[in-house]
Amino acid sequence: MILYFLTLVLFVMGVYCLIAKKNIIKKIIGLTITDYAINLFIILIGYRAKGIAPIMFKNMTMRELAEYGVDPLPQALVLTSIVIGLGVLSLMTAICLRLYEKYKTFDMSEINRLKG
Amino acid sequence: MVETFLFILLIFMIVGSVIAIETKNLLSSVISCGIVGAAVSIAFLMLGAPDIAITQVVVEILILVILIRATIVIDNTAVEAHWDTFAIVSSLIFFGLFLVFAFLAVQDLPPFGHPSMRVSQQYLETGLQKTGAANIVASVVLDFRGYDTLGEATVIFTSILGAFVILRRKGRKHRTEEDTEKVGILSEAEIREDYEEFRE
Amino acid sequence: MATKPNLASSDSPKGMTPIVKTVVRFAIGIVFMFGWYIIIYGHLTPGGGFAGGTILACGYVLLTLAFGKELALTKMSDMAASIIDNTCALLFVLMAIVGIAFGYFFLNFPPHGKPFDLVSAGVIPLYNILIGLKVTSSLFAIFLALSIFGRFISKLVEEAEEEE
Numbered sequence: 001m002i003l004y005f006l007t008l009v010l011f012v013m014g015v016y017c018l019i020a021k022k023n024i025i026k027k028i029i030g031l032t033i034t035d036y037a038i039n040l041f042i043i044l045i046g047y048r049a050k051g052i053a054p055i056m057f058k059n060m061t062m063r064e065l066a067e068y069g070v071d072p073l074p075q076a077l078v079l080t081s082i083v084i085g086l087g088v089l090s091l092m093t094a095i096c097l098r099l100y101e102k103y104k105t106f107d108m109s110e111i112n113r114l115k116g
Numbered sequence: 117m118v119e120t121f122l123f124i125l126l127i128f129m130i131v132g133s134v135i136a137i138e139t140k141n142l143l144s145s146v147i148s149c150g151i152v153g154a155a156v157s158i159a160f161l162m163l164g165a166p167d168i169a170i171t172q173v174v175v176e177i178l179i180l181v182i183l184i185r186a187t188i189v190i191d192n193t194a195v196e197a198h199w200d201t202f203a204i205v206s207s208l209i210f211f212g213l214f215l216v217f218a219f220l221a222v223q224d225l226p227p228f229g230h231p232s233m234r235v236s237q238q239y240l241e242t243g244l245q246k247t248g249a250a251n252i253v254a255s256v257v258l259d260f261r262g263y264d265t266l267g268e269a270t271v272i273f274t275s276i277l278g279a280f281v282i283l284r285r286k287g288r289k290h291r292t293e294e295d296t297e298k299v300g301i302l303s304e305a306e307i308r309e310d311y312e313e314f315r316e
Numbered sequence: 317m318a319t320k321p322n323l324a325s326s327d328s329p330k331g332m333t334p335i336v337k338t339v340v341r342f343a344i345g346i347v348f349m350f351g352w353y354i355i356i357y358g359h360l361t362p363g364g365g366f367a368g369g370t371i372l373a374c375g376y377v378l379l380t381l382a383f384g385k386e387l388a389l390t391k392m393s394d395m396a397a398s399i400i401d402n403t404c405a406l407l408f409v410l411m412a413i414v415g416i417a418f419g420y421f422f423l424n425f426p427p428h429g430k431p432f433d434l435v436s437a438g439v440i441p442l443y444n445i446l447i448g449l450k451v452t453s454s455l456f457a458i459f460l461a462l463s464i465f466g467r468f469i470s471k472l473v474e475e476a477e478e479e480e
Contacts, residue, residue, distance in 0.1 A: 001223065001225075001227070001228065003119065003123065003126065004222045004225065004228070005219055006123070006126040006127070006130065008215065008218045010129055010130055012214060012215060013130065013133050014133065015207075015211070016137070016208075017133075017137040019203055019207045020204045020207055021137070021196075023142070025142050025145075025146075025183070026137070026142075026145065029136055029137075029145055029149045029183075030137070032153075032179060033133050033149065033152060036129075036153060036156045039172075040156055040159060040160075043160060043168065044163065044228070045226075045231060046163075046231055047163045047164065048164075048229060048230070049229030049230065051164050053164045053165065053362070054164075054251075054253055055166075055250060055251050055252065055253070055361070056250045056251075056252070057250070058432055062241065062244070065240055065241075066240050066241045069240050069252070070164040070165070071236045072236055072239055072253045073233075073236045073239065073256060075165050075253050075256075076256040076257045076261055076264070078165075079167060079168055079171060079253070079257060079364070080264065080265065080268035082171050082172055082175050082366075083171065083272060083370070084272060084275075086179060087271065087272045089179060089182065089183075090182060090275065090276065090455075090458045091275045091276075091278050091279045091282075093182060093186050093279075093462060094282040094283050094461075097283070097469060098283070100191070100469060101469050101472070102314075166362035167362040167363060170354070170363060170367045171366055174370040177374060178373065178455060181377060181381075181459070182459060185459075185466065186463060186465075186466045187466070244431055247424060247428065247438065247440065248428030248429060248436050248437040249360075249436070249437035249440050250431055251360060251361065251362065253362075253364075254358050254364050254440060254444070255440065257364065258364075258439075258440045258443045259438075266408070266409070269405060269408060269447065272450075273401075273450075276454045276457070276458050279458055279461070279462075280461060283461050283462070285465075285468070311472060
């Protein structure tokens with residue numbers, strides 16, 4: 001239980017960084033930390049005590065895998081989620097570069113004040 | 117044993133993210149974010165997910181390289197003139213409430229180490245026989261849940277396409293002047309003129 | 317008459333110092349082999365298309381950082397990256413539709429073979445290869461676009477500061 005709670009604390013810290021900091025790169029870093037926390041939470045839910053990875057080797061019986069294997073379904077979800085996070089980050093960095101070209105700063109409060 | 121190790125890793129991650137959030141030098145905060153990612157990858161390995169650990173390490177390296185190569189070389193400081201008091205106070209109050217309710221809600225989840233695997237038990241027992249793949253995660257991603265993989269390929273395709281559209285410059289260096297005038301695309305000289313006008 | 321510079325030599329001005337170039341010359345083959353191993357054996361050992369594709373993209377990024385972007389563009393030009401990306405996405409959807417002829421969408425139609433063989437599990441290794449190539453070309457192309465654009469902005473900023 002305490003592990004789930006600490007993961008949610010990490011998530012909250014990522015969202016705090018997204019809201020309360022004014023530099024755009026800091027906001028991107030906050031979103032990345034939020035991403036890590038959510039992926040970790042999903043994998044934590046799928047863990048089985050004394051579990052092995054859900055991969056079959058030779059000379060392994062099906063009973064061992066069915067009794068000790070961890071949950072493969074959250075792993076399938078997180079596998080796609082990690083690579084999607086990378087794609088979204090590249091889109092955000094493209095927007096930041098365009099903003100820097102136009103306003104010469106990464107500071108959000110300056111960008112709010114200047115008129116196009 | 118696994119629980120204590122994960123507990124230590126989570127404390128390490130929280131300390132790392134505090135450093136990433138508060139430091140004024142952008143390069144230090146990007147490196148701290150990378151350390152948090154590496155700790156997450158070790159946690160994935162402890163939890164029996166080697167596929168995910170490989171993917172997390174490599175993706176986190178690419179995140180670091182993209183952030184440093186594209187943005188830090190331009191501008192490296194994050195000094196704020198004054199705090200945004202309203203945002204900080206309201207977010208702290210909200211997150212305090214959120215954590216209280218999260219603590220109560222987490223008690224209702226199945227205890228750590230005993231997941232309720234209703235569908236996944238079928239995948240584990242019949243995966244090798246129905247698909248022929250020894251890696252059950254690969255068979256779930258590409259055979260039992262192939263439609264989700266199609267959606268994910270679409271999302272990556274769209275985001276990369278969007279990034280290209282945003283970064284497209286209007287002129288190209290190796291086109292000649294006549295070509296650009298015919299088609300109506302600005303040449304680099306004209307982009308510079310626009311830029312000078314904007315700067316004044 | 318100046319001869320064309322050998323892009324991969326240790327003396328050319330682009331890229332990093334000769335120590336880095338020598339080490340990368342040894343290591344880059346191992347990185348690409350490892351990436352292809354993770355993709356092709358994705359149905360037997362941990363890995364799969366996404367992990368292997370990202371490893372290959374990191375190999376191309378290593379080439380760009382160590383030798384400069386001209387050499388990396390001769391290995392995979394932006395036109396080639398665009399063609400590979402779109403073709404693999406199209407082939408992925410087409411192979412899923414072919415499954416309809418045998419039953420339902422995304423059916424695993426090739427024969428399954430013996431377990432633990434390299435050629436087994438039907439369509440899963442083919443999907444892994446297609447996704448690996450798609451992810452590689454996408455991530456390398458976006459890295460090139462971002463770094464070229466970043467250089468363009470710093471060039472403009474430097475010229476503006478020189479004028480002041």
